[in-house]
Structures are given as C-alpha cells and as structure tokens.
Amino acid sequence: MAGYEIGYSRISPISHSADLEAQAKDLAGAGCQRIFREEVVSSDPSRPQMNNALDAIGSGDTLVVTKLDRLARSMADLMDILARLKVKGAQLRVLALNLDTGTPQGELMVDMMRSIAQFERDLVIERQREGIAKAKVEGRFVGRAPTARRKTDEVMRLSEQGHKARAIANQLKISETSVFRILRSMSSTAKPATADRTPNMQ
Incomplete structure (x- = not known):
C-alpha cells in the first residue's frame, strides 16, 4: 500500500506570500494530501511546521518539497532531515530536481550529497587544525581553559x-x-x- 504524500513549503525572503502560494499549488498538483506551510523567513531558526511535518510522516510516506532550498538551509541541515526520514522509513521528493530518494537514482544522488557534506566538514576541521598549528608557532595559541x-x-x-x-x-x-x-x-x-x-x- 502506497503511503501519503506530505508537502512542506517555506516562505521566500524575497517574494513572501506569493511564493508560498505558488509552492502550495505545485505541491497539490504533485498529489500531496496534506501541506505544512512555514511562514517564517530563513533568518528565524525555529521551524515548527517542519517539525510538525516530520512528526506526521510515517513509514512508506514521502515528504515533498518544490525546491531543495525551501527544505534545508545547509548541506548539514539536509543530512539531518534525511536521517530523520530514514528512521521513519519515509522518502524525500524534490520536484525541481526530479529527485525521489525511493528510487535507485535518487538514493545515488543522496549518497553524493552525503559525500559532499562530509568533505565540507573535513575541510572545516582541517582549516581549524592549520589555524591552531600556525597560532602555536607564532605563540598566539592559548587554548581553552578547563x-x-x-x-x-x-x-x-x-x-x-x-x-x-x-x-x-x-x-x-x-x-x-x-x-x-x-x-x-x-x-x-x-x-x-x-x-x-x-x-x-x-
């Protein structure tokens, strides 16, 4: 038995309500039976409707968004959302990318995204280590007090x-x-x- 298609839309900081309505129309056209509308701008860290959508999703369901940037604010954020969906046995579909994690092609794309996210984390850690090493050589590194x-x-x-x-x-x-x-x-x-x-x- 096929699961539910649950849509999630988030307001754009530029077009605001017009963009939200356009997202809702596209999500309804994609077959979403329920749509969670986030009416907070990206600068607001709280996303109650995102949490509500993830709470409502069950095994076999699919979270549907129009674009990736309406879902996640960073690669790390995307990985967290995908992990929460995987725990629930749910999938992600991004209309603009024709991405469906329930397909082999979609899973391959997600694996590539995970690799990029890990690469970004490794770069940050490496830069931190280089900065600390340089500061030690120059006598500027004090370290964090216990x-x-x-x-x-x-x-x-x-x-x-x-x-x-x-x-x-x-x-x-x-x-x-x-x-x-x-x-x-x-x-x-x-x-x-x-x-x-x-x-x-x-």
Missing part, C-alpha cells in the same frame, strides 16, 4: 560564604575533586599575612 578552572572565582566566592565542597560542586556542575583542587591551588598561591612587628610597649 571548565572547572574557568569557575575559580565562583568556587572561591561560595567557599568564603561557608558552602561545603559538595554543595559548591553541585551548584557549579563540576566535580568535587575539582573544587578541592581549586581551593588547594588558591590557598598555596595566597600571600602569607604580614606579621605585626610593632614592638610591645607594655
């Missing part, structure tokens, strides 16, 4: 207020061992109190 060490001031403040190590650890979400380490470290670096050398006048 989470607990960044909370030294808060640990000391709570300790001075009389809080126990376990309470401090729970409040700051760090280990009790880290609290003790910070307290010992600050205690060893604190300047000793200056002795009172005023002669006794009695």
Whole structure:
C-alpha cells in the first residue's frame, strides 16, 4: 500500500506570500494530501511546521518539497532531515530536481550529497587544525581553559560564604575533586599575612 504524500513549503525572503502560494499549488498538483506551510523567513531558526511535518510522516510516506532550498538551509541541515526520514522509513521528493530518494537514482544522488557534506566538514576541521598549528608557532595559541578552572572565582566566592565542597560542586556542575583542587591551588598561591612587628610597649 502506497503511503501519503506530505508537502512542506517555506516562505521566500524575497517574494513572501506569493511564493508560498505558488509552492502550495505545485505541491497539490504533485498529489500531496496534506501541506505544512512555514511562514517564517530563513533568518528565524525555529521551524515548527517542519517539525510538525516530520512528526506526521510515517513509514512508506514521502515528504515533498518544490525546491531543495525551501527544505534545508545547509548541506548539514539536509543530512539531518534525511536521517530523520530514514528512521521513519519515509522518502524525500524534490520536484525541481526530479529527485525521489525511493528510487535507485535518487538514493545515488543522496549518497553524493552525503559525500559532499562530509568533505565540507573535513575541510572545516582541517582549516581549524592549520589555524591552531600556525597560532602555536607564532605563540598566539592559548587554548581553552578547563571548565572547572574557568569557575575559580565562583568556587572561591561560595567557599568564603561557608558552602561545603559538595554543595559548591553541585551548584557549579563540576566535580568535587575539582573544587578541592581549586581551593588547594588558591590557598598555596595566597600571600602569607604580614606579621605585626610593632614592638610591645607594655
């Protein structure tokens, strides 16, 4: 038994409602029994209708969009959506590309997209590594301070207020061992109190 065709449309930041209506018309013409209309621009990170569409899709159903850029904002975003569809046993159809992931040709195209997405991620990681290596050579790389060490001031403040190590650890979400380490470290670096050398006048 064939599944449902579920359409998803998202407003264009340029043509707005006119584009949304055009998408709805194309999706209805493609046989979509239900269409989720996203009326937020791409700068808005929330996409409630996308989540509603993915929640409504079941095994054997197909999510249909007019264009790829109406569905995903990046290659990584597309891969996430495809992964969610795969878990549900659903497919994706993109009208403008004549792409249907339920066909061998469509699956091949998706595999190529996955390879491109992985290539992009590898490039980003490689550039980060090169940047860090260069900064180290030039003496500019400091690195990220451990989470607990960044909370030294808060640990000391709570300790001075009389809080126990376990309470401090729970409040700051760090280990009790880290609290003790910070307290010992600050205690060893604190300047000793200056002795009172005023002669006794009695």
